[in-house]
Amino acid sequence: MPELNERQATMLAHILNNIRPDWTINSIITLLSKNRTIPSFADLTIAAITKAKDPTCKTPAPIMLPGKHWPETTRNQIPTGPECPDHTGHPANTCGPCTIDIQLGDRPPHLHGKKLHQHKRNPPHPGWRNNPTPTGSTTN
Numbered sequence: 001m002p003e004l005n006e007r008q009a010t011m012l013a014h015i016l017n018n019i020r021p022d023w024t025i026n027s028i029i030t031l032l033s034k035n036r037t038i039p040s041f042a043d044l045t046i047a048a049i050t051k052a053k054d055p056t057c058k059t060p061a062p063i064m065l066p067g068k069h070w071p072e073t074t075r076n077q078i079p080t081g082p083e084c085p086d087h088t089g090h091p092a093n094t095c096g097p098c099t100i101d102i103q104l105g106d107r108p109p110h111l112h113g114k115k116l117h118q119h120k121r122n123p124p125h126p127g128w129r130n131n132p133t134p135t136g137s138t139t140n
Helices: 006-019 025-034 041-052 071-078 098-103
Strands: none
Touching: 006 041, 025 071
16 A cells, blocks of 8 residues: 655645644644555545535544545555554554543543553562561451
C-alpha cells in the first residue's frame, strides 16, 4: 500500500478545513500523519470528504476507520494500526474497551489506545523479613 506524503496530507487538510472550518488544519494533519499507509490518495480523499460532509461526524478521527465512507473497492484494505497495549485484539486508534473506560470515567481521554498504568514493581522495604507483622497490627 502507498504511503501518504506531507504534500498530500497538507492539501487534503486544507480541503477538509474548507468544508469543515471546525476541523483545524493541524488536527487533520496530525490524524493523517499517524495513518500514513493508505489504499490510495484518491480513495482517502473520497472517504475524508464523505466524512467531512457528514454533520454527525464531529471530529476528523472517524475518517481513518473502516466504513461505508470508503469506496467499496478499498473498504477491506484499511489498515487498523497498532494493537492497544491494554486490550489485546483491539486496534489502538479504535479501541472500543478504551472508549468505554473513558465514558465510565476509568480512563482519561488522552490515554485512549495507550497503556493506562505502567506497572512498576517497588522493591520491598529492606527489613521486611525481620518484621513480618505490619506496624500497627496485632496478632491474636
